[in-house]
Structures are given as C-alpha cells and as structure tokens.
Amino acid sequence: MAVSRLPFPLTLTGDGIILREWRSEDLDDLVRMLDEPEIARWSPMPSPFDVEAGIAYLKRCYQNRVTGQRIQLAITTDGGRPVGEVLLFGVDLGLREAELGYLVDVHERRRGLASGALSVLSRYAQDSLHLGRLLLRIDPRNASSTAVARRCGYRLTGEAPILQEGPHGSSRLDTWELVEGQSDGRRDRQKNVAARRYGRRT
Numbered sequence: 459m460a461v462s463r464l465p466f467p468l469t470l471t472g473d474g475i476i477l478r479e480w481r482s483e484d485l486d487d488l489v490r491m492l493d494e495p496e497i498a499r500w501s502p503m504p505s506p507f508d509v510e511a512g513i514a515y516l517k518r519c520y521q522n523r524v525t526g527q528r529i530q531l532a533i534t535t536d537g538g539r540p541v542g543e544v545l546l547f548g549v550d551l552g553l554r555e556a557e558l559g560y561l562v563d564v565h566e567r568r569r570g571l572a573s574g575a576l577s578v579l580s581r582y583a584q585d586s587l588h589l590g591r592l593l594l595r596i597d598p599r600n601a602s603s604t605a606v607a608r609r610c611g612y613r614l615t616g617e618a619p620i621l622q623e624g625p626h627g628s629s630r631l632d633t634w635e636l637v638e639g640q641s642d643g644r645r646d647r648q649k650n651v652a653a654r655r656y657g658r659r660t
C-alpha cells in the first residue's frame with residue numbers, strides 16, 4: 459500500500475548520485491543556482507531569486523518535509539555541495555500517483571545529473587512508496603527536460619496540455635508518465651542511466 463506520509467529525513471543513493479535533505483548552509487548555493495533564466499522560464503520559481511526568496515524557499519521546503527507533504531532533495535555527487543534539486547509532490551493515495559520535478563545548476567548541465575536524480579527518485583517512489591504512476595509536466599519546447607523524461611523511461615500521454623501563465627511567458631504542459639509494471643526494456647533504460655552518464659562530459 460502507498461504511504462500516507464512521505465518519509466523524512468531521507469538520503470537516496472544510486473547512479474553516482476546522492477540525494478540529501480536541503481540544509482540552511484545551502485542558502486548561497488541555492489540562490490546562485492535558482493537565479494537563472496532557464497529555471498525562471500520553465501519552473502514556477504520567483505524571479506529574480508534573491509536571498510529573501512531563498513530563505514522563504516528553504517523554510518517552506520522544511521515545512522513540507524516535516525509534515526510529509528513532499529520529497530524535496532538536493533542533488534549532490536558526494537553528499538556535499540548541491541548541484542540541483544529533485545522533487546516528488548501532489549501525491550494522490552487513491553490513484554497511487556504523484557508528480558516529480560527537477561532542475562540542475564546551469565554550470566553542471568549535460569552531465570546526466572537530472573537523469574540520474576530522476577531515475578533514483580522514480581525507483582524509490584515505485585519500489586518503496588508503492589506509487590503506481592509517476593507524472594512529469596513538461597512544455598514541449600523545453601528540449602532538455604523532455605530528453606531527461608525520455609531517457610528515464612517516461613512516455614508522453616495523450617492527456618490535454620495544461621496551460622500555465624508565468625512571469626516569463628506561457629507554457630503548455632504535456633503529461634509524461636512512468637507506470638508500474640513497465641516493460642523490462644524501459645526498466646533497463648532507467649537502470650542504465652548511470653553508465654551513459656559517465657560516457658559524456660561536455
């Protein structure tokens with residue numbers, strides 16, 4: 459049965475990645491990372507993202523973590539400096555589904571970090587939280603995010619796009635899904651993200 463309260467604290471490892479809880483000492487790294495045009499364009503972050511926004515963000519994150527509402531973890535390679543974030547939210551226990559999201563520091567992109575982090579959290583959501591259907595909402599113009607979804611075995615559903623207005627333009631979010639009992643091929647692709655991750659550094 460799916461859990462009713464998401465576990466806290468949590469550390470998840472795999473694919474050369476360590477996902478850990480955010481800490482107050484991460485404030486400077488968080489502000490530097492989130493105050494970035496692509497993140498402002500494709501995610502619902504305040505922009506500009508300043509220290510005040512960072513403090514509010516970490517506070518809300520902590521509240522959501524202790525109350526078991528969300529999983530919101532810093533992406534790291536060694537448990538230290540954060541290089542991104544991956545989230546699980548909007549858990550529907552009746553439908554056994556939840557939505558996931560991710561972002562990576564502009565200086566750390568195209569190293570497989572988002573794919574690795576999404577794979578690790580998706581596996582945890584399926585195997586430990588027993589969520590049967592995982593969802594991503596992505597604007598088709600966001601090429602890097604759709605590539606991450608595909609690489610982790612998610613597939614595009616035929617659901618109607620969700621229209622969203624943001625400070626930097628409108629978005630039409632497609633729904634992607636990863637369903638329990640997926641084909642072995644897809645599971646293998648998810649597991650093999652790490653191997654490909656080390657094959658490319660640009």
Ligand SMILES: CC(C)(COP(=O)(O)OP(=O)(O)OC[C@H]1O[C@@H](n2cnc3c(N)ncnc32)[C@H](O)[C@@H]1OP(=O)(O)O)[C@@H](O)C(=O)NCCC(=O)NCCS
Binds near residue numbers: 597601
């Ligand atoms: C989307 C995002 C998280 C991807 O992070 P990342 O760590 O660079 O992703 P990965 O390295 O795992 O990339 C996986 C694949 O995406 C593709 N990709 C990455 N960046 C790309 C780009 N700019 N254009 C086209 N494809 C891209 C590549 O195919 C890559 O695999 P490859 O390098 O082996 O070919 C990052 O670009 C980001 O933070 N964007 C802003 C926030 C955002 O859009 N979040 C998602 C909202 S839905």
